[in-house]
Amino acid sequence: MSDEATAFVPGHVTGFFTVSEDDDPTKAGSQGAGLALTDGVEVTVRPADEREMYLDGASIDVEPVERVLDALDADAVVTAESELPLGSGFGVSGALSLGTALAANRALGLALSENELVTIAHGAEVQSGTGLGDVVAQARGGVPIRLEPGGPQHNLLDAVPARARVEYVTFGELDTEAVLGGETDPIDEAGERALSRVVREPTLSSFIFASRRFAREAELLSERVGEAIQDVSEAGGQASMAMLGETVFALGTGLTDAGYDPEVCATHPAGAMLR
Amino acid sequence: MSDEATAFVPGHVTGFFTVSEDDDPTKAGSQGAGLALTDGVEVTVRPADEREMYLDGASIDVEPVERVLDALDADAVVTAESELPLGSGFGVSGALSLGTALAANRALGLALSENELVTIAHGAEVQSGTGLGDVVAQARGGVPIRLEPGGPQHNLLDAVPARARVEYVTFGELDTEAVLGGETDPIDEAGERALSRVVREPTLSSFIFASRRFAREAELLSERVGEAIQDVSEAGGQASMAMLGETVFALGTGLTDAGYDPEVCATHPAGAMLR
Numbered sequence A, B: 001m002s003d004e005a006t007a008f009v010p011g012h013v014t015g016f017f018t019v020s021e022d023d024d025p026t027k028a029g030s031q032g033a034g035l036a037l038t039d040g041v042e043v044t045v046r047p048a049d050e051r052e053m054y055l056d057g058a059s060i061d062v063e064p065v066e067r068v069l070d071a072l073d074a075d076a077v078v079t080a081e082s083e084l085p086l087g088s089g090f091g092v093s094g095a096l097s098l099g100t101a102l103a104a105n106r107a108l109g110l111a112l113s114e115n116e117l118v119t120i121a122h123g124a125e126v127q128s129g130t131g132l133g134d135v136v137a138q139a140r141g142g143v144p145i146r147l148e149p150g151g152p153q154h155n156l157l158d159a160v161p162a163r164a165r166v167e168y169v170t171f172g173e174l175d176t177e178a179v180l181g182g183e184t185d186p187i188d189e190a191g192e193r194a195l196s197r198v199v200r201e202p203t204l205s206s207f208i209f210a211s212r213r214f215a216r217e218a219e220l221l222s223e224r225v226g227e228a229i230q231d232v233s234e235a236g237g238q239a240s241m242a243m244l245g246e247t248v249f250a251l252g253t254g255l256t257d258a259g260y261d262p263e264v265c266a267t268h269p270a271g272a273m274l275r
Helices: A063-072 A092-107 A114-128 A134-140 A176-181 A185-200 A204-217 A223-234 B063-072 B092-107 B114-128 B134-140 B176-181 B185-200 B204-217 B223-234
Strands: A005-017 A032-047 A052-055 A076-082 A144-148 A156-159 A165-172 A239-241 A246-251 A263-266 B005-017 B032-047 B052-055 B076-082 B144-148 B156-159 B165-172 B239-241 B246-251 B263-266
Touching: A005 A092, A005 A134, A005 A185, A005 A204, A032 A092, A032 A134, A032 A185, A032 A204, A032 A263, A063 A076, A063 A092, A063 A114, A076 A092, A092 A114, A092 A134, A114 A134, A114 B156, A134 A144, A134 A156, A144 A185, A156 B114, A165 A223, A185 A204, A204 A223, A204 A239, A223 A239, A223 A246, B005 B092, B005 B134, B005 B185, B005 B204, B032 B092, B032 B134, B032 B185, B032 B204, B032 B263, B063 B076, B063 B092, B063 B114, B076 B092, B092 B114, B092 B134, B114 B134, B134 B144, B134 B156, B144 B185, B165 B223, B185 B204, B204 B223, B204 B239, B223 B239, B223 B246
Parallel strands: A052 A076, B052 B076
Antiparallel strands: A005 A032, A032 A076, A032 A144, A144 A156, A165 A246, A165 A263, A239 A246, B005 B032, B032 B076, B032 B144, B144 B156, B165 B246, B165 B263, B239 B246
């Protein structure tokens, strides 16, 4: 096989998380929970002599994608179309990495397993400092709970058995690497409290409540994001912040009811998949 | 919450398997691999004072569903519509069990996690003798490889990262309990050989090749099923037997090309989901 192949990877907003460092990138990662989204990224891989990468028509360098292609020893043109902005807490870099791995495996006839491809994409994200838990959540779909960090050989996943309409508004970018490169103790402590709440009661309400509290306790809330969450609460809805981006997400019609003009999608019940 | 809720569970044909007994039903189960199917079962649960269960409009008793309702301490009317025949190797009893667990959790506001619900449905199947690996595969979707047996707390899953059109023809029923109740050494030996082949090369071709060889080596092939597989091979296609049913499944247009008039579906990329 040497045709092109396309994979779709759902977006993923993390509601809360902890940071687990490890020298082995397949063990490093994060605990936490989030929502896999029907808005996502479509990645097409075509074997070629020289590597090129395009996102929404523009040439781009994405370190974890380079690392995935290195790990697969693959030269290819990677063309991605994203319904979601980069750097705003939607797991776009994770989606690019995982989509490249899945599509390259098929386009180049590499015969790797799903876990192997997820492991490669997860490790590439961790080593690039661009994400810790998006890839494994995007591979699962739904409303994943990351009980233990790492790639598929080491982690432990569960999920909230629910679906929801999801609205979101993005005010700008946050640099994942800068936030995760700093002091993470307050994040870890708040993340562990949030996780034990959701484990005790794995429902959407408890997820969004725990996420909102985490954002405040971990001191990650910007003014604009805090205001929007407050607006949604006052309108009787449920919202929190997408980690890590200047993005507010709400369940149901939370942002609309509060007078915002949000993008609308839903939880994506499946994980990443070949087209 | 006390409204009704509906879940869809994909069908699942197992290509090959091993039998792992254990006193703890969450550890018992099987290794193996199969295809989750877009043809499946829709299960609606409505809270009620007395338990009733209907499949395609007819009253029916399904032991694992009873066990699921017992485990959830739930009284409800369970109404299921199946695109697939019972007792023919499509995991319909697993689908009924898992669909009941997911829908009851929502209808009755039980706040259990996905893993907890899958564990209950898996355990109910094992204790009823109606299945060993369908439930965990149906919860994952795609082309699941069961590397280690048991429910989500104990097993280890991987998958073939691929999608396919799937055709099938059913000649009749096989009694899972009768087959699994007998001598399983030849099954286990053949199943382990098939699994190591698919682990070495996790592709659809290798899955179907390993499945066909397993069916022969484990001596589970009936004459009619063997003939149909042979017909597909002679027409240049790939088919094997659904474990455990008098059912032949083929990739692509295998059965059509061999002159059969099959049902047509595809691999279902998502696992079981609420509607």
